[in-house]
Amino acid sequence: MEDEKRTVRAVERALDVLLCFTSGSEWGLTDIAQRVGLHKSTVHRLLATLEEKGFVARDEATDKYRLGLRILELSAHLTRSDDPAVVLLGEMERLRDQLGETVSLYVRDRKDRVRIQAVQSEQAIRRVAPVGARLPLFVGASSKVLLAFAEPEVREALLSDPAWPASIDVEAYRKQLAEIAEAGYATSYEEREAGAAAISAPIFNRSGKLVAALSVSGPSNRLTPDVMRERAPAVVSAAKRMGALLG
Amino acid sequence: MEDEKRTVRAVERALDVLLCFTSGSEWGLTDIAQRVGLHKSTVHRLLATLEEKGFVARDEATDKYRLGLRILELSAHLTRSDDPAVVLLGEMERLRDQLGETVSLYVRDRKDRVRIQAVQSEQAIRRVAPVGARLPLFVGASSKVLLAFAEPEVREALLSDPAWPASIDVEAYRKQLAEIAEAGYATSYEEREAGAAAISAPIFNRSGKLVAALSVSGPSNRLTPDVMRERAPAVVSAAKRMGALLG
DNA sequence: CCAATCGTTTCACCCAATGAAACCGTGGTA
DNA sequence: TACCACGGTTTCATTGGGTGAAACGATTGG
Structure with missing residues (x-):
């Protein structure tokens, strides 16, 4: 060794x-x-x-x-003017006001995802989402988006990584990712945290490269599977709008 | 050596x-x-x-x-719940709305001061104040507050530090600090940056220890010496209110 | 008053950090 | 195409400096 x-x-x-x-x-x-x-x-x-x-x-x-x-x-020197976390903040606030739920922005950082920006819902019961949080890359709607739309080599490298949890069936997971790639968005319902649910859509830059996952999350009694299906197009189109703002 | x-x-x-x-x-x-x-x-x-x-x-x-x-x-893990930067944010916003100028919060960190919180004025011409900025501890209203109200040993150690700029006459400076300690606040007019002026007042915790300097800053044509004198009491009393919120 | 615990300092050993130099890859130029 | 210039990368012998055991102080509390 x-x-x-x-x-x-x-x-x-x-x-x-x-x-x-x-x-x-x-x-x-x-x-x-x-x-x-x-x-x-x-x-x-x-x-x-x-x-x-x-x-x-x-x-x-x-x-x-x-x-x-x-x-x-x-x-304070982490964010440049062309940083997605800065550029997209306005659009994120707009989406938050439209849907009334917390909106977060995730990027992949090696084998994790990191929340690089968030705007909180203003409802009494809301998802709180601290910026800077580092989360696992295998559960949650944004994880699945970041994997499903990553370059194939990256995705395969992660799925076959020894650090990948053995408890997850890779084949079934790969199938789920394919469905997500097809649908253009992902959802999660009490997947990572009990009582929480989320819709997530990919943000691509002008050259078609995945740069971030946009996520709308809230309590699972408000974001039921039906509600999420209904709201997904709004998230997807917001993500598309955001992509256009990037270099 | x-x-x-x-x-x-x-x-x-x-x-x-x-x-x-x-x-x-x-x-x-x-x-x-x-x-x-x-x-x-x-x-x-x-x-x-x-x-x-x-x-x-x-x-x-x-x-x-x-x-x-x-x-x-x-x-993201830098701020605890009892952090002044968090606890005082609300009061800072209130003061910003009252005076219409940018409000910042500084603490001393060794031989510098660091801006740990800021809320920007909403006027077209405003002082922009990035959080996290590290600034010298000898010019600017907040510097003078952080020195004037520091424990005597700390102040003397800094004034006699070899890193202290030789261009500043220590005796005159010490006299100025004494006046500030007397007045309860400090001002600066185009001192560190041309076109900028500021009023600053000390924030003490319940046990009387200096924890931060509250600063209101803006363009020097709005914050003229006269205007600053007139507004100083508002800053001082806001700082006093804030102190009461701390442990 | 002693015991327990935490932070600090000392010191001899030898591993591992260092920088010179060589190497590689790329983009620009004649 | 051949060449150079200029980035980043790798190698390797040398020895300086990082290491951990142990001893030391300073608190705390029982």
């Missing part, structure tokens, strides 16, 4: 430490050391480095570690 | 590479190598590591490096 690493171990470890903060915002040194499986002193040194550069900070009261404002600074 | 480094060099370098993206969103390998003063191959390895963990990604078209979505993911 020659791993052919051309990466820097210390940096990998430091980034793993940073990624601890994607689950739980406050950590003690020992907790982190345990979590990443390294010695206390090693983690201590890594944290000192991260702290010096402002990537983590210490809570004054608890003395525990938390994310630093350098993260905020970097994230 | 014993530097007593208890940090990890490779990690420091990797973070420096990341920080390149705070000025300019797209970089080639050679550019970065030049900027951080390291060999191409070293930077290549660091970038490969950052890329593997999703902290940077490559633009498909240009093949250049850009920030990855892991940054977005982390930034």
Whole structure:
């Protein structure tokens, strides 16, 4: 098993430490050391480095570690003017007002999907959708869209990836993706989360490349299968309109 | 000059590479190598590591490096429910509507200040204030507030820091800070940026500790010195109201 | 007062990060 | 077509620096 690493171990470890903060915002040194499986002193040194550069900070009261404002600074530079999350925001708000449900935008990032933009429904019972959330790429309407309309090589690589959950029958899944490709959209009903449902449609840029999945989601008692079927065309045409706004 | 480094060099370098993206969103390998003063191959390895963990990604078209979505993911976990940037947003919007100008919230982060929240004026000519921006701690109304109301040790440490610009007379500056502490707010008129002016007031938490500076900023022809003097009480009392919302 | 726990510092060993140089791929130019 | 210039990539010998065991302090609480 020659791993052919051309990466820097210390940096990998430091980034793993940073990624601890994607689950739980406050950590003690020992907790982190345990979590990443390294010695206390090693983690201590890594944290000192991260702290010096402002990537983590210490809570004054608890003395525990938390994310630093350098993260905020970097994230401010994440969006360019041609970023879908910016360009499509207006259209997303329009769709939210039209359907009254939360609208999200997902892109594929390696083997996950990431919510890069969201506008919340204004109803009392609504789907809350934090921007930046990283979700699995095998369940949920948007996952299926991102797979169904991906380039075939990409799709096959993901389906045959060792990380793909063994509990899902690949053949049946592939068949479902083909149906979605045919229909032009996907739905999910209490698939990833109980009580939630969603409609999702692909957004292609001018050269026909899949760039994102547009998703409308809400409580499953409002978004019943029938309602979703009825509203799907609105989502699909919104996605088409959005595609035209991209480069 | 014993530097007593208890940090990890490779990690420091990797973070420096990341920080390149705070000025300019797209970089080639050679550019970065030049900027951080390291060999191409070293930077290549660091970038490969950052890329593997999703902290940077490559633009498909240009093949250049850009920030990855892991940054977005982390930034989503930056704000806790008790974060001033969240808790005070409502009050900030109220103040924006009252005065019609852009309202920002700054905290001190080491030797800089960082804009952690902002709501834009809705006028045609307005101050635009991106969240996450890192600004110097010696010019601008909020800087002066963050210094004037800081704990004395902190203030003195900063004023006598070698990084403090020699062009500013420390004694005169200290005098100005004392006046600000007396008045309870600070103003700036075309101080950091030509054509811009601002009023800023301190926000203290329940235990009397300075946590942020509230700032109202706009074009200097609207926010003339007279107008600012007249509006200062509104900013100060808004800041006081906000303080009451904090822990 | 002691025990437990957490963060910090020290230190010798030896792995792994480093940068020079060579290599490869691409686009532009004569 | 041949050539060059300029990006990114890979290789490799050298040794600096990252590593973890262990000892140390500082708190906490029973």
